[in-house]
Amino acid sequence: MVQLEVWAKDKWYPVVRYDYARGFAHRDVLSPKGEEEKRPLTLDSLEQCVQYAEQDLTDRYEWYIEQFLRKLR
Numbered sequence: 001m002v003q004l005e006v007w008a009k010d011k012w013y014p015v016v017r018y019d020y021a022r023g024f025a026h027r028d029v030l031s032p033k034g035e036e037e038k039r040p041l042t043l044d045s046l047e048q049c050v051q052y053a054e055q056d057l058t059d060r061y062e063w064y065i066e067q068f069l070r071k072l073r
Contacts, residue, residue: 001020001021002049003017004016004017004065006065006068008072009071013032013072014028015030015068016057016064017030018041018050018052020045020046020049023051024040025040025042025044026039026040027037027053027056031071032071
């Protein structure tokens with residue numbers, strides 16, 4: 001599992017999580033209320049899932065955090 005977290009309002013919040021649990025790759029986009037939006041990824045292995053997660057977060061971590069913080073306000 002790969003997870004992006006943000007420190008806000010004196011607390012750590014999970015923002016987005018990439019996982020290969022239950023035999024399929026997916027990305028969970030989390031809300032400040034703890035709701036998860038599960039999005040399947042068409043990847044064949046844990047290794048591919050980790051590589052995808054690292055690249056996606058490198059490219060878009062600021063956007064994920066910005067979207068999360070907007071909902072937190």
